[in-house]
Amino acid sequence: MLKTNQNYKLLNTSYLFPEIKRKVALFSSEFPNITLFNLGEGDTTQPLASSVSKSMIKKIEDMSSDKAYMGYSDPLGLATLKSQIASNYNNSYAKNFDLSEIFISDGAKTDLFNIQAIFQSGMKVALQNPSYPAYIDSFVINGNANDLVYLVGNAENKFVPSLPTQRVDLMYLCFPNNPTGASASYVQLKQFVDYALKKRTLIIYDSVYSWFIEDPRYPRSIYEIPGADECAIEIQSLSKIASFPSLRLGWTIIPQKLLAGSFKRREINNIWKRRQQTAFNGASIVSQAGAISALSDKGLKECDKNIKYYLKNTKLIKNCCEKIGLECFGGTNSPYVWCKTPNKMTSWEFFDFLLKEANTICAPGVGFGSLGEGFFRLSGFAKNKEVLNATQHITKAFLLLK
């Protein structure tokens, strides 16, 4: 009999961002003349770099000509793009990745979800709490949420958790972290890698915010840690650096040397390859053409202006929050500022307060996990003018709290 995959029944119906949207729509319908400042979303606002859009337009022109047109491209990605990515890693981190270890994706979200399905469900999975809410949903749907191990992030450890006290099969790590903005140092990340190597745990490393790291004390890739290519898959995206959220382009690195659980070397790489050839037909070739440009020396320089822009906003937000006496985390090497709510408000109480009194949208911490309760996240992705307006309004609103 055709029945629902039972895992879907275990999903919570509400989801952080739709709930924020609902509350904002309600407020706007009540006060249609009030302009709101959106520091709630992690969504880019800077346009495409000109070298990137030029390459994409060139690709479309080629595809419109009889001579240069091409039909299906390799589901695993264009060799030129994979070479560009491999050489960026190999030059920066003295690695020796070859093209078979790089899989071009249509963004990090898809692979963070799909990678679980190549393993038997019922895995013991560790994840940071608080963390990106789509992780939990992906564990629930893939049947891996029965035995979750939370890696506790709190003010004391500055949201870089300790190792799990028990063995886990799979560990999702995200640094710089969403939502807390925490970065892991070399020493801290090495502890996770050493744990994984010892326990044959597979690390899924979400490094989509690594572009924001300015301080050389923090690794930008897990592969900067010796041994990581034997225990970690890294998932990366062009969304933040190249303004690609709606263009959909990322990549996943599955080293041939990977050893985890009962797997021999090469096996995980081979299974993922077969999965992608069967269930995927590649990222848009126009996005891939843009990515080749974005990842060149010239493109990276151009795109880095976006990062600098967002970091400047984030600094403004952090300064504002500290000035009004909030306990703040993140805000450097990250586009996110993570603050404790004042007066012991819950996350959603503070959301309502900020919306009403500062006309500013934040992301309530509890939406990122139980340990996010009593915190909220502000993002530096908005336009600079919006950030300036928001900080002025926030400062004024806090006078009400005195």
Added chain:
Amino acid sequence: MLKTNQNYKLLNTSYLFPEIKRKVALFSSEFPNITLFNLGEGDTTQPLASSVSKSMIKKIEDMSSDKAYMGYSDPLGLATLKSQIASNYNNSYAKNFDLSEIFISDGAKTDLFNIQAIFQSGMKVALQNPSYPAYIDSFVINGNANDLVYLVGNAENKFVPSLPTQRVDLMYLCFPNNPTGASASYVQLKQFVDYALKKRTLIIYDSVYSWFIEDPRYPRSIYEIPGADECAIEIQSLSKIASFPSLRLGWTIIPQKLLAGSFKRREINNIWKRRQQTAFNGASIVSQAGAISALSDKGLKECDKNIKYYLKNTKLIKNCCEKIGLECFGGTNSPYVWCKTPNKMTSWEFFDFLLKEANTICAPGVGFGSLGEGFFRLSGFAKNKEVLNATQHITKAFLLLK
């Protein structure tokens, strides 16, 4: 313990198209000076229509400007594109689909695979034999291949199978069919719909070749059959009509009225929506912009020239094959000609013969399922000149067989 999803161990290692590629590479390394004619692939060769590429370039220009840039777009697709699709269906087939029933995808292949995962595995699945080989792999990986029911296609029924004699949970149907080129008439398709309604079977209807239907006796969408919106999901793509294989754009229709297995109305639609919001972030917005153009009246007219071009090629191929005395199927309302091999050759024997003697690449029938043995597929997607050359060479090669 981290273990492989056992289903992956059940996959065959060889896959039709890689195997063809391997054999062709071997031949070319032995005879580097021989030009080969590729009638083996279902891959488009006509460039993008100019109205389509104009819209895509315009979208990139917008994304490069501070004012018109946008970050994340709806994972379920742009409303404008969904409206365009809904109105095409509603105008052509007197349906009343609303936007919630249309899910924009990055092409048919992904959804044909992923849709199975919202159901409990271990379903009884029916599929045509011969059929598109990725179906079987998708059943194996999703744990639905233990109890396959083959819908027999053969010369007697002109590759439009009879109904299954037992109840099945899920039925994959593809008309015009790949590889046989067979189209189902209204009466034939109605039999499948009536069966599904009676048995609460879910039909997954792969209509990606419907653009080739010229004869009004054949339905272009399963929704032309009364009741189909209560038992069928239709999966469609712009690859063939708009030359989009590497641009990745398709859609899946999941009617709210759908009733199947133990599901109530709206349920399947809701679960898929939640799945896509969690595991997908939308098709590239540039491809979506191109799709809006391609599906407008003007765009459809322009793109239809591609279809006419491929159909003209297919006719040439069919005429050639019939002239040399082969038993042929398909070749009208379809880009594929499906022929019986001469002299009782196996599919791969004939492949080798055609490669060596006519320097032409075909797709061996057995690669599409056991019942494809003794057949081969030729495709009209190549350039016209290549098709003309191939048919001349095939005709000459057949003199050797007399």
